[in-house]
Amino acid sequence: VPGTLVSSFIAAIEANDLDSAVAMVADDIEYDNVPMRTIRGKAEFRASLQPFLDATAEIEWVINHQVASGTPVEGVVMNERLDRFLVGDRWIEIPVAGLFVIRDGLIALWRDYFDLATFQSQMSP
Amino acid sequence: VPGTLVSSFIAAIEANDLDSAVAMVADDIEYDNVPMRTIRGKAEFRASLQPFLDATAEIEWVINHQVASGTPVEGVVMNERLDRFLVGDRWIEIPVAGLFVIRDGLIALWRDYFDLATFQSQMSP
Secondary structure (H helix, E strand, O other), X not given: OOHHHHHHHHHHHHOOOHHHHHHOEEEEEXXXXXXXXXXXXXXXXXXXXXXXXXOXXXXXXXXXEEEEXXXXXXXXXXXXEEEEEEEXXXXXXXXXXXXXXXXXXXXXXXXEEOOHHHHHHHHOO | OOHHHHHHHHHHHHOOXXXXXXXXXXXXXXXXXXXXXXXXXXXHHXXXXXXXXXXXXXXXXXXXXXXXXXXXXXXXEEEEEEEEEEEOOEEEEEEEEEEEEEEOOEEEEEEEEOOXXXXXXXXXO
16 A cells, blocks of 8 residues: 555654655655645755754654555555654644655655644744 | 545535535534634534634635545545635635544544644735
């Protein structure tokens, strides 16, 4: 099922293993944080995640639900998550719903829906 | 597939047919607009939607993707939508990702993820 790739991808993020995560995305990946901005292309994708992973001591993305259609080669996966980040000595928690479109066995689109203010209010000192 | 119930539910909302929509939800429905609040129970559910439907001349919820697991009796459905509302002479548009949990053939949980500021900025005059 196409959900396996997404689960592996999220496990790589949680392990702070950016090389493995980037290996699972398409060259022309579209990475859209809906209330923020869209990143396009593998190099930009890596560059956008790197400082974020560097700043985070621990990452735990709890998947509450994950549903999928299609195949591991061409499919659609959606999940409901609680994305948790340990920044300094504080856990930041963001409720997220994510869409992943799989093409040629790689993540071609990753789009996360969340409330930006919920994130920002926790990031302010 | 469990997606059919959700598609019918959304069609009822678009048709401003609250009776039909309410008939598809469980007595103890949990309706959670993540950045806002959670409504519990059929009566509260109806009461929360009624003024909203009354204020809206047209409703169009475009489903970009919908994926599901389980059966029409017990299942999980997620969709990515663009929820459009005609308020006065203006279309309000909100990108949304929704989770629906089906229990006993009814919608027991409806949880929508979106950016509250994206909604509020369009509602202000």
